[in-house]
Amino acid sequence: MDQLISIRPLLAVLVSLCVIPVLISASNRPNVRETWTFLAGAVKFVLVISMLPAVLQGQEIVYTLVEIAPGAALSFRVDGLGMLFALVASFLWLPTSLYSIGYMRGLKEHGQTRYFSFFALALSATIGVAFSANLLTLYLFYEVLSLATYPLVTHHQDREARISGRKYLIFILGTSIGLVLPAMLFCYHLTGTLEFSTLGIFEGQLSKPALIVLLLMFVFGFAKAGIMPFHSWLPAAMVAPTPVSALLHAVAVVKVGVFSIVRVLTGVFGLDLLAANDLGPIIAGLASVTIVVGSLIALSQDELKRRLAFSTISQLSYIVLGVALLTPEGVLGGVIHIAMHAFGKITLFFCAGAIFVASGRKYVSQMDGLGKRMPLTFAAFFVGALGVIGLPPSGGFFSKWFLVLGSIDSGQIFFLFVLLLSSFLNGFYFLPIVYRAFFAESRQGEQALSGIREAPLCCLVPLLITAALSVALFFYPDMFVNLIRTGLQIP
Amino acid sequence: MTNVFPAVVVLAPFVAALFCSGFSWLEKRLCFPTALIGLSVSAYAAFRLFLQVIDTGVVQYRMGGWAPPFGIEYRIDLLSGLVIMLVVLIALLNLAASHRSVLQDMEDRPGTFYSIYLLFVTGLLGVASTGDLFNLYVLLEITSLTSYAQIAMGDPDRGPLASLNYVFIGVIGASFYLLGVGYLYIMTGSLNMVDVAGLIEPLYSSSAVLVAFVFCMIGVWIKMALFPLHVWLPNAYTYAPVAAARVIAPLMTKVMVYVMIRLMLTVFGLDYVFERLDLSQAVVWLSTLAILAGAIMALAQHDLRKMLAYIIVSEIGYMVGGAWLGNELGLSGAVLHIVNDALMTFALFLVLGNFMYRLKGAGFTDLQGAFARMPWTMAGFVLAGLSIIGVPPTCGFFSKWYLILGGLQAGAYPFVAALILSSLICAVLFFRVFEIGFFEPEADGHRDMSRAVNLQEAPVSMLIPLGLTSLSLVVVGVYSGFIVETIILPFLRM
Numbered sequence: 001m002d003q004l005i006s007i008r009p010l011l012a013v014l015v016s017l018c019v020i021p022v023l024i025s026a027s028n029r030p031n032v033r034e035t036w037t038f039l040a041g042a043v044k045f046v047l048v049i050s051m052l053p054a055v056l057q058g059q060e061i062v063y064t065l066v067e068i069a070p071g072a073a074l075s076f077r078v079d080g081l082g083m084l085f086a087l088v089a090s091f092l093w094l095p096t097s098l099y100s101i102g103y104m105r106g107l108k109e110h111g112q113t114r115y116f117s118f119f120a121l122a123l124s125a126t127i128g129v130a131f132s133a134n135l136l137t138l139y140l141f142y143e144v145l146s147l148a149t150y151p152l153v154t155h156h157q158d159r160e161a162r163i164s165g166r167k168y169l170i171f172i173l174g175t176s177i178g179l180v181l182p183a184m185l186f187c188y189h190l191t192g193t194l195e196f197s198t199l200g201i202f203e204g205q206l207s208k209p210a211l212i213v214l215l216l217m218f219v220f221g222f223a224k225a226g227i228m229p230f231h232s233w234l235p236a237a238m239v240a241p242t243p244v245s246a247l248l249h250a251v252a253v254v255k256v257g258v259f260s261i262v263r264v265l266t267g268v269f270g271l272d273l274l275a276a277n278d279l280g281p282i283i284a285g286l287a288s289v290t291i292v293v294g295s296l297i298a299l300s301q302d303e304l305k306r307r308l309a310f311s312t313i314s315q316l317s318y319i320v321l322g323v324a325l326l327t328p329e330g331v332l333g334g335v336i337h338i339a340m341h342a343f344g345k346i347t348l349f350f351c352a353g354a355i356f357v358a359s360g361r362k363y364v365s366q367m368d369g370l371g372k373r374m375p376l377t378f379a380a381f382f383v384g385a386l387g388v389i390g391l392p393p394s395g396g397f398f399s400k401w402f403l404v405l406g407s408i409d410s411g412q413i414f415f416l417f418v419l420l421l422s423s424f425l426n427g428f429y430f431l432p433i434v435y436r437a438f439f440a441e442s443r444q445g446e447q448a449l450s451g452i453r454e455a456p457l458c459c460l461v462p463l464l465i466t467a468a469l470s471v472a473l474f475f476y477p478d479m480f481v482n483l484i485r486t487g488l489q490i491p
Numbered sequence: 492m493t494n495v496f497p498a499v500v501v502l503a504p505f506v507a508a509l510f511c512s513g514f515s516w517l518e519k520r521l522c523f524p525t526a527l528i529g530l531s532v533s534a535y536a537a538f539r540l541f542l543q544v545i546d547t548g549v550v551q552y553r554m555g556g557w558a559p560p561f562g563i564e565y566r567i568d569l570l571s572g573l574v575i576m577l578v579v580l581i582a583l584l585n586l587a588a589s590h591r592s593v594l595q596d597m598e599d600r601p602g603t604f605y606s607i608y609l610l611f612v613t614g615l616l617g618v619a620s621t622g623d624l625f626n627l628y629v630l631l632e633i634t635s636l637t638s639y640a641q642i643a644m645g646d647p648d649r650g651p652l653a654s655l656n657y658v659f660i661g662v663i664g665a666s667f668y669l670l671g672v673g674y675l676y677i678m679t680g681s682l683n684m685v686d687v688a689g690l691i692e693p694l695y696s697s698s699a700v701l702v703a704f705v706f707c708m709i710g711v712w713i714k715m716a717l718f719p720l721h722v723w724l725p726n727a728y729t730y731a732p733v734a735a736a737r738v739i740a741p742l743m744t745k746v747m748v749y750v751m752i753r754l755m756l757t758v759f760g761l762d763y764v765f766e767r768l769d770l771s772q773a774v775v776w777l778s779t780l781a782i783l784a785g786a787i788m789a790l791a792q793h794d795l796r797k798m799l800a801y802i803i804v805s806e807i808g809y810m811v812g813g814a815w816l817g818n819e820l821g822l823s824g825a826v827l828h829i830v831n832d833a834l835m836t837f838a839l840f841l842v843l844g845n846f847m848y849r850l851k852g853a854g855f856t857d858l859q860g861a862f863a864r865m866p867w868t869m870a871g872f873v874l875a876g877l878s879i880i881g882v883p884p885t886c887g888f889f890s891k892w893y894l895i896l897g898g899l900q901a902g903a904y905p906f907v908a909a910l911i912l913s914s915l916i917c918a919v920l921f922f923r924v925f926e927i928g929f930f931e932p933e934a935d936g937h938r939d940m941s942r943a944v945n946l947q948e949a950p951v952s953m954l955i956p957l958g959l960t961s962l963s964l965v966v967v968g969v970y971s972g973f974i975v976e977t978i979i980l981p982f983l984r985m
Binding site: 065066067068069074136139140144151154157158162165169173174177178181182185186188189 | 884893970
């Protein structure tokens, strides 16, 4: 494969890091500060986009910063897979920043400079993960992301935030130090390299039991992916301000977890090795349990953000399941769900936040009749829900489509049932919300709703944009499909 | 032209110490500038010297022109060059940070403090430079005596007792080392390290050499506070004046690790230590215990000073274990960790100094709301804490990287497990403090923009050294591959 040496991946990572001192220095002038955030976001997105044509033509963009040890450098490599993720994350930072302004100012939150600074740092780390050329670089940015998001999750600085923050760290940092780090060092000790390669890095050094242990250490170790039983940090992290939940816990953080697992499966083990040792069903089984159980728990949640959190847990495992099917269509369906789910879920989170800002309500049972007051928000919610369930006309349809094809291809019909069951459950926990918002009478009577209007424009516009894009992806999914095909070299 | 830099490095702080003690009678205000000049000259010479060493491998200097093995030879190779740079830079930065805290703690006798401080640094630099076993003992005692004195100048109630405790144990350690050197002298008739190394090879099977080795090691381990010989350390470091603790804590133990590696590699030789003796496994086990015991005892503390002291006990285990793994990766990790740990500990003690200066204490309850009150200090604290935990890209991660790989190669799985476990324990240790600084005093309800912040940041003269040190944690981390390739591996392969 053609390789192109360019410093642009590094720049794309550094942009949002370098803007942090500027943000701090402008802490007394909020408008200037937010302008800088947008500027950094725009530059970042442009840098990512500028690499797109080359990647679509099958080239890889590489840049090595410094070598730590032979075979283990801090280096970047932009391929289709990383490009897909970076595109989604860097683009969604822009509407999220707009939304943050509306949300944070609307609620007069304290510590806004801190908030925007750590948000920028988190984005640097996310792009770093997307462009990592090897496991060491990926691990570095993975850890930076864990730590950068801690002050965001615990933003309110109250007792609840403290307890949730502790849970967040124990799960995220505990697994990455306790499981991923030893697994990574063991790989390096054994093979002398950590570079991702579609062929995998092992050359028959490991027996099947050893492979299973190593695989499980990685899959559970990247706890950001929320594979059960390492999922419970995610609902706890919902104490964060909603824009944080939206971008980080529907897109950046959780997808970094899944992306890391996908990288390890495709780049460290290699799909062939997994198939030869029949390891796919183990991971697919774990993912299936998470999919079904996550959906079932989501059904029982009354707090909207918690319901979304459990839905996220379940949806993340779609991605893992897709790759674990080890068929081209399955991998395609899984990976494309990174993008499709991102647009759907961020819309849903934006809506949850907009409802909270406009009405102060966060429980599903309080939302009857709200749709008449906030028609645009709930329409967007409907579109987002379609995306997550996987119904046309939304991009989510394609991930389901490929996943179903993949499970049929692999001859594992069991997973087909898992997908169908989960889709039904998704419908059950999302669609009634929309239905009751528009058609049910408010339980507190109509006068309780008077005075509630759509959230401020800063909140409303971003969620309309993401909802519109979620629909647009139904009509134009080709670019993402091509990126994945070139990135993973699947037909 | 003879190379005078080795002499300048050691003598510049010594001369400055003499002047300082004179100025403490005549004009107290001149003490600080004198010390600054002395250490700056030394730092410049050390830098030039280090460049030469990287160029040529070894720089020798004969004191008084006497040829070894009779005269005292200063012999600077890559390892000693590295340690010298580390010592002199930390001493210099600490001096800059000390100006304010010395005025606050010891306004009546700054001259005394500065001259003892300079003598202490002289001793450390000498230990790192000398190629003579007995001269090393003398310099070691200069270092120890001055650190006893510095510690005794601290907390008026507990400082003297902590110092006395340290004196007793320190003297025992020094005696062991001296006895070991005595045996070596009897066996070989020489005190020059390189000379002894040449003469000792035919004597490998001699039990006197074995006794010499064991005595030297025990002496060094006592001085570096290897568990369970660590009991003197926590109190000594806790009750020392903060300006002294900031340099004793990062440097004293690390220089002792240097001495251990020097004895193992240069004097006795790897063949002897790892082929002839069957001690490697036992020592690695001991350091495994040290890592865990230090970390667990740190968990039980409610004062940041004590917590840091026990973390040092744990970190000593990293370096001793790495050095005794007996492979190149482990030794690289140990040497790299000398640098990294010195920087991390220094950063942490600078933070401690800022707390002591502003908050008048470092008990956990004193640190409530620290993030809002001292944001820059806390930023440095977070970076240093992450480095101790071993989060990339801070340098603590990369020394752990080499140490763990060395452990895997040697099959020392308990050591590897202890390294990972101690990372997790350190995460608990530091995030417990971060939590107190971030969440307490607990807010009632929603915090909004109008909340007043009571800023109590430390003075700039204390923040700049902290800023430089914390940044160096990341820079050294990112370039650790470079350090290993150009300094550590060439040294080990020599």
